[in-house]
Amino acid sequence: MSSVTLIDAINLALQYEMEQDPNVVLIGEDIGLNGGVFRATQGLQEKFGENRVIDSPLAESMIAGMSIGMSTHGLKPIAEFQFMGFIYPAMNQIISHACRMRNRTRNRLTCPIVFRAPFGGFIHAPEHHSESTESLFAHIPGLRVVIPTSPERAYGLLLAAIREPDPVLFLEPKRIYRLHKQEIDNNGIALPLDTAFILREGSNITLISFGASIVETMQAAQELEQYNVSAEVIDIATIKPIDFETILSSVEKTGRCVIIHEAAKSCGVGAEIAATIAEKALTSLLAPIRRITGYDIIMPYYKMEKHNMVSTTKIVQAAKETMEY
Amino acid sequence: MQDYNEMLQFLDKDGKLSDDAPDIAHQFDTLLKLYKAMVTIRTFDHKAIALQRTGKMGTYPSILGSETVSVIAGAVLDKNDVFAPYYRDQGTQYLRGVTLTEMFQFWGGDERGNNFHNCKYDFPCSVPIASQALHAVGAAFALKHHGKNNCALVSLGDGATSQGDFYEAMNAAGALKLPVVFLICNNKFAISTPIEKQTFCKTLAQKSIAGGFDGLIVDGNDPIASYYVVKQAIEKAKKESIPVLIEAITYRLSDHTTADDALRYRTQEELDNAWLKDGVNRLKNYLIKNSIINQHDVENILSDAKTEVKEAVEKYLQIQLQDVEDLFDYHYANIPTILAEQKMELKNV
Numbered sequence: 001m002s003s004v005t006l007i008d009a010i011n012l013a014l015q016y017e018m019e020q021d022p023n024v025v026l027i028g029e030d031i032g033l034n035g036g037v038f039r040a041t042q043g044l045q046e047k048f049g050e051n052r053v054i055d056s057p058l059a060e061s062m063i064a065g066m067s068i069g070m071s072t073h074g075l076k077p078i079a080e081f082q083f084m085g086f087i088y089p090a091m092n093q094i095i096s097h098a099c100r101m102r103n104r105t106r107n108r109l110t111c112p113i114v115f116r117a118p119f120g121g122f123i124h125a126p127e128h129h130s131e132s133t134e135s136l137f138a139h140i141p142g143l144r145v146v147i148p149t150s151p152e153r154a155y156g157l158l159l160a161a162i163r164e165p166d167p168v169l170f171l172e173p174k175r176i177y178r179l180h181k182q183e184i185d186n187n188g189i190a191l192p193l194d195t196a197f198i199l200r201e202g203s204n205i206t207l208i209s210f211g212a213s214i215v216e217t218m219q220a221a222q223e224l225e226q227y228n229v230s231a232e233v234i235d236i237a238t239i240k241p242i243d244f245e246t247i248l249s250s251v252e253k254t255g256r257c258v259i260i261h262e263a264a265k266s267c268g269v270g271a272e273i274a275a276t277i278a279e280k281a282l283t284s285l286l287a288p289i290r291r292i293t294g295y296d297i298i299m300p301y302y303k304m305e306k307h308n309m310v311s312t313t314k315i316v317q318a319a320k321e322t323m324e325y
Numbered sequence: 326m327q328d329y330n331e332m333l334q335f336l337d338k339d340g341k342l343s344d345d346a347p348d349i350a351h352q353f354d355t356l357l358k359l360y361k362a363m364v365t366i367r368t369f370d371h372k373a374i375a376l377q378r379t380g381k382m383g384t385y386p387s388i389l390g391s392e393t394v395s396v397i398a399g400a401v402l403d404k405n406d407v408f409a410p411y412y413r414d415q416g417t418q419y420l421r422g423v424t425l426t427e428m429f430q431f432w433g434g435d436e437r438g439n440n441f442h443n444c445k446y447d448f449p450c451s452v453p454i455a456s457q458a459l460h461a462v463g464a465a466f467a468l469k470h471h472g473k474n475n476c477a478l479v480s481l482g483d484g485a486t487s488q489g490d491f492y493e494a495m496n497a498a499g500a501l502k503l504p505v506v507f508l509i510c511n512n513k514f515a516i517s518t519p520i521e522k523q524t525f526c527k528t529l530a531q532k533s534i535a536g537g538f539d540g541l542i543v544d545g546n547d548p549i550a551s552y553y554v555v556k557q558a559i560e561k562a563k564k565e566s567i568p569v570l571i572e573a574i575t576y577r578l579s580d581h582t583t584a585d586d587a588l589r590y591r592t593q594e595e596l597d598n599a600w601l602k603d604g605v606n607r608l609k610n611y612l613i614k615n616s617i618i619n620q621h622d623v624e625n626i627l628s629d630a631k632t633e634v635k636e637a638v639e640k641y642l643q644i645q646l647q648d649v650e651d652l653f654d655y656h657y658a659n660i661p662t663i664l665a666e667q668k669m670e671l672k673n674v
Contacts, residue, residue, distance in 0.1 A: 025470070051470060057500050062459055062493035069463020073407065073446060074471060096453045097460065103655040105449055106440040110658070142656045165658040194661055241661035
């Protein structure tokens with residue numbers, strides 16, 4: 001057991017799987033000697049060499065496209081994009097090839113790739129470094145999109161993502177990379193994908209979130225106790241495909257639901273969750289579903305970005321209004 | 326080896342062989358096999374268009390005019406090399422082992438046509454232009470990583486050389502010293518856009534300078550020069566573990582696809598002149614001139630090709646439709662609940 005941060009847990013999982021599986025290779029910009037801009041791959045090139053921790057030229061489409069060719073031919077690449085805002089040049093490779101290869105060759109060629117990228121705002125970074133555009137990817141058939149929110153889940157879900165025989169986009173909430181430490185056992189045990197985690201049980205209202213917003217969501221649940229509101233908190237963890245079984249059984253129990261995410265509201269992951277609850281559990285609802293999300297705006301530069309962030313206050317207020325409906 | 330501006334040619338359009346022609350010019354067994362494959366592909370191509378015209382196949386991009394270099398690349402590659410084709414490279418695919426039935430099936434709107442049974446590690450042809458170049462680079466990395474003395478060959482059209490992925494692939498293949506052969510089939514047109522509007526570069530071969538490696542130009546309708554250059558490039562890539570680029574000059578004698586009408590943007594006269602340089606006829610005349618085949622053999626070769634294509638068409642037309650389950654079952658190894666539900670939904674319609 002060791003006490004580690006979320007970013008340390010990622011490093012541990014990478015290291016564990018590289019030791020176990022010689023076909024696991026890392027590719028990305030500045031991931032070698034430099035250890036990646038957030039240090040996720042620190043020490044790995046020293047340990048596994050330049051042929052397994054590849055400092056790539058600076059070209060995102062190339063990182064994705066090469067990963068495809070590596071994965072169809074026996075390797076298991078883990079590709080790092082430095083920031084989510086820089087993935088877009090690789091979209092063609094991800095959508096048109098990585099996610100389609102299995103289907104278009106009827107299982108002949110497959111792409112077991114993990115695309116890693118830090119995402120989300122509030123680290124006072126320059127523009128393009130604070131994006132939350134995960135729902136773009138949740139729309140792509142053939143892809144899984146996984147988001148850890150604690151060191152333990154970062155470790156277990158990354159191992160699961162690497163072992164998955166299909167492409168996984170692993171989005172890391174960089175705001176909480178080093179927020180807190182957690183004891184984890186470096187035992188190589190993976191957590192299940194396609195599975196939501198109930199972080200807190202409650203009986204009056206279900207708060208559903210993922211990514212860094214889990215922090216404010218958990219704080220809100222705590223605060224709601226003062227008002228005698230028992231909130232259940234679900235970290236959906238895999239946003240493509242979403243574990244609706246866990247969500248629906250919680251909402252059927254509580255009858256109330258607030259969905260929280262940092263990304264823009266329209267066509268966000270919250271819209272999919274709300275629509276599915278409406279389709280499958282409408283009669284269980286005692287109040288309209290609420291969404292606390294970022295606005296449909298371009299992420300502001302850092303001096304004003306706090307206005308586009310979800311906050312404990314906003315969540316508590318929405319939950320109280322839902323209770324009083 | 327390199328010259329970014331001069332086109333290598335040994336057998337000219339009038340059938341004259343230059344004095345310095347390499348050994349392949351006299352390896353008539355090989356040349357005869359190449360000729361037969363070219364005739365088969367030309368016959369296949371003709372039939373594919375006919376099937377499209379009669380509603381039995383979808384939109385199809387004819388390879389007419391580029392069979393020579395396409396077939397040659399397939400003949401020269403080793404079975405364990407990796408091929409990443411663009412969508413107009415039926416000749417290489419055929420010699421790699423993709424069956425004519427599989428090709429009909431793919432262009433006939435059936436994913437199973439990409440499930441190559443004889444060349445399991447080749448990529449299906451890529452429709453998004455130049456994207457396949459990066460797959461070749463990744464595959465070459467994997468080959469090298471696993472200690473294999475093989476290369477990846479990616480084919481591209483001239484239009485592909487304007488794409489970012491093309492440059493990214495060349496740059497990475499150079500930087501990582503990977504055995505990749507970039508084979509550009511310059512058939513002078515990207516749909517309607519002529520090469521003169523595609524680039525200000527004098528040649529496409531010179532684009533390899535940006536990647537730091539050799540770029541060669543060859544007459545893609547000259548079977549002797551094409552064979553020589555493709556073989557040299559593949560050997561060099563493997564021996565030195567570096568990329569090589571080839572620009573093969575051909576001419577698209579067909580429309581872009583069955584949905585196109587090339588006379589909107591080029592003249593009949595230009596087309597007629599291009600036919601005079603055709604590689605398949607050039608090889609036929611060369612073989613006749615050297616008494617390897619006579620007119621009677623030419624007819625037999627065509628007749629054999631027609632039989633082979635006819636059998637492939639019959640097989641293609643007999644293939645049953647896929648089950649609706651198949652629309653869902655190949656997206657993931659572990660099928661998500663939501664997809665399983667949607668599959669049931671469609672089955673219950």
